[in-house]
Amino acid sequence: MALNNSIAGGESLQRQINYQVIIVQVLVVIFICINLLLIVTFFSKEFFYTTMRYILFAVTLLSDSIILIISDILLILSYFQYTMQVGLCVVFYIISVLCTFVTPVTLTAMTLERYVAICMPLRHAELCSIRRSLHSIFIIHSLSSVPCIVIVSTFVATASHSLYMQYRKCSMDMFVFLQWQNHVKLAVYQCYFLIMAITIIFSYIEIMKVAKAASGEDKKSTKGLRTVVLHAFQLFLCLVQLWCPFIEVALLKIDLMLYVHVRYFNYITFILAPRCLSPLIYGLRDEKFSLALKYNIKLGFHCVKSNMQIGFV
Secondary structure (H helix, E strand, C coil): CHHHHHHHHHHHHHHHHHHHHHHHHHHHHHHHHHHHHHHHHHHHCCCHHHCHHHHHHHHHHHHHHHHHHHHHHHHHHHHCCCCEEHHHHHHHHHHHHHHHHHHHHHHHHHHHHHHHHHHCHHHHHHHCCHHHHHHHHHHHHHHHHHHHHHHHHHHHHHCCHHHHHCEECCCHHHHCCCHHHHHHHHHHHHHHHHHHHHHHHHHHHHHHHHHHHCCCCCHHHHHHHHHHHHHHHHHHHHHHHHHHHHHHHHHHCCCHHHHHHHHHHHHHHHHHCHHHHHHHHHHHCCHHHHHHHHHHHHHHHHHHHHHHHHHHC
């Protein structure tokens, strides 16, 4: 009887995982298609790729798309119990950690850009030029690579050379052998996000001062405040994402079903959800980008309709 219950529970878990994997594939495809459409819109007008806030927006779109693709690949490989060489898994891990930090660091840079535009409007053209934008991208990726270098260095210091040639399931947990590595990883993550949170709070307070000091309703300041709040919320989701592995490891020791439910919830809420907020903030709320996006969508539908008509003929 107990054996039958165990088999039934295992089949129920398998059906549930199948359903969850399908849902994830649908969401990932939708988000990637949206991101690709936004990237095409970004390159459709010179104004977008010569303006700092849109350039930074494109950086977040690219990093988010890479994260979605890599995390989905690892999810599928894990589901089908495929293994890969540890050395290749290290490459996946480096790209994943780098892009994980690129998004929140870019969000912080975008918040500072809004701070300069509203609180220092006379210097905005100087501080947010195309040249400064390229410098900002270099700084963003340099800062984002530091946590990756620290974590990989602790792994290399403790891993044997033969490990890189072994085949294992590629999981982020395999890069932590000792407890002190977890402490170093957590300390670096929290330090980064503390600095970014302080930057966003400072920008919000300064923009709020300008909005209150302005005579009448300052729509630009009000919109800037809302944008900073959305950046803060997205940054909060990214921060919670860093705590998820520690929570999941603790739950795995308690109950397998609870671990599966929580891990699925964390993936949807703290990995997929923050990656769709950028299109919401700049793809829909920004008037100029929204108009260009609608034009490209209409143009795309027109092309599809024309091709279908030609096909029927």
